[in-house]
Amino acid sequence: xxxxxxxxxxxxxxxxQNVTFRCDPISEHNRLYxxxxxxxxxxxxLTYFQNEAQxxxxxxxxxxxxxxxxxxSFSTLEIQRTEQGDSAMYLCASSLGLAVETQYFGPGTRxxxx
Amino acid sequence: AQxxxxxxxxxxxxxxxxxxxxxxxxxxxxxxxxxxxxQPPSRQMILxxxxxxxxxxxxxxxxxxxxxxxxxxSFSLKISDSQxxxxxxxxxxxxxxxxxxNYKLTFGKGTLLTVNP
Numbered sequence: 170x171x172x173x174x175x176x177x178x179x180x181x182x183x184x185x186q187n188v189t190f191r192c193d194p195i196s197e198h199n200r201l202y203x204x205x206x207x208x209x210x211x212x213x214x215l216t217y218f219q220n221e222a223q224x225x226x227x228x229x230x231x232x233x234x235x236x237x238x239x240x241x242s243f244s245t246l247e248i249q250r251t252e253q254g255d256s257a258m259y260l261c262a263s264s265l266g267l268a269v270e271t272q273y274f275g276p277g278t279r280x281x282x283x
Numbered sequence: 284a285q286x287x288x289x290x291x292x293x294x295x296x297x298x299x300x301x302x303x304x305x306x307x308x309x310x311x312x313x314x315x316x317x318x319x320x321x322q323p324p325s326r327q328m329i330l331x332x333x334x335x336x337x338x339x340x341x342x343x344x345x346x347x348x349x350x351x352x353x354x355x356x357s358f359s360l361k362i363s364d365s366q367x368x369x370x371x372x373x374x375x376x377x378x379x380x381x382x383x384x385n386y387k388l389t390f391g392k393g394t395l396l397t398v399n400p
Contacts, residue, residue, distance in 0.1 A: 200386065211287075211374050211390030212328075225386060260328065269316050269378055269385045274328035 171195060173275035175261050181281045182251055189247045190278045194263030201244050202272060203236055205229065206258040218244060251282045285310045285377050289391035296365045297399050303350075304360045304394045306375030314380035317351065317358045318388070323371040331373070334358065336380075365398045372396075 174193045182188050194201045199220055204212035215234070216226045220241040230236075233251075238244040248255055258277045264270035286309045296302040308317070319331040334342045334351050341349050346363045362369055375391040 202386070202388075204388075209392070211376075211392050212388070213390070214387045217386050262328075269380050271318070271330055271333060272388060273330070274320075276325070276327045 173261055173263050173273055175259075175275040175278050177278060178276060179279050179281075181283065183283050184253060185250055187247065187249045188251055188280065189245055190259055190261075190280075192244045192246070192261030192263075192275060194243070194261070195265075195273060196242075198263035198265050198273075199241070200264045200266075200270070200272075201238055202262040202264075203244070203246055204260040204262065206260055206277070207256075212260050215246075248280075251280075253282045256280055256282045285312075285315075285379065285389045287375050287377050287389050287391040289373075289375055289394050291394045292392070293395045293397070295397040295399055296362075298365055298367060300365055301361060301363045302365055302396065304362075304373050304375075304396065306358045306360070306391060308356050308358065308375070308377050310356070310377065310379070312379050312381060316378050316380060317349075318376040318378070319347070319349070319358075319360045320374045320376060320390075321369075321371045322374065322393070323368075328374070332360065362396075367398050367400060370396060370398045 176191045202217040203215040206212040218238040233249045236246045260277045261275045262272040264272045288307045315336045317334045321329045332344045350359045372393045374393045376388045
């Protein structure tokens with residue numbers, strides 16, 4: 170399968186713990202995006218990378234969130250000191266090139282903070 | 284800031300019939316793209332169809348077609364010959380084509396479509 174993959178698919182954690190999610194984009198895609206989707210809502214943009222450079226961060230991304238894409242390939246999204254309000258589906262997407270390209274989504278990581 | 288509105292939280296249709304999902308958007312920009320994504324119960328988002336705002340011709344993709352009305356800022360999705368596998372949440376999304384913003388998709392809240400046998 171050459172689509173976008175995300176791991177883990179599900180994560181249950183206790184409030185205050187740190188969690189890290191991984192996204193592997195489609196191999197030749199330069200852009201990688203993170204979105205968050207809460208129940209009954211459409212996805213909301215969090216951040217994006219052009220190769221290894223993080224070019225934009227939403228105000229939704231508090232200081233407890235950090236994302237990296239160290240070699241311009243896979244990306245990680247870490248949430249420190251999780252809160253119950255962080256419970257959501259975290260979606261990763263990737264696209265090719267500099268122009269407006271279709272974004273291809275992964276299956277998501279569903280986070281539940283108890 | 285752009286907004287996308289889907290006014291139909293839920294819809295249902297009988298198998299083999301036609302259904303239209305509505306989407307309106309608000310933007311001051313002239314160059315942009317619009318998308319319909321499908322999110323089946325397994326939760327992976329799949330592109331259904333894409334429309335460039337500069338194109339007057341409505342996009343079609345097999346049983347899926349759009350009615351793009353730029354002046355009215357309307358972008359509806361028509362599904363013909365509905366199939367059980369079309370049951371999913373459908374999201375309308377907007378992305379600007381201006382150099383500084385051509386990375387962020389803005390989504391509506393979605394329409395849950397159920398196709399009944």
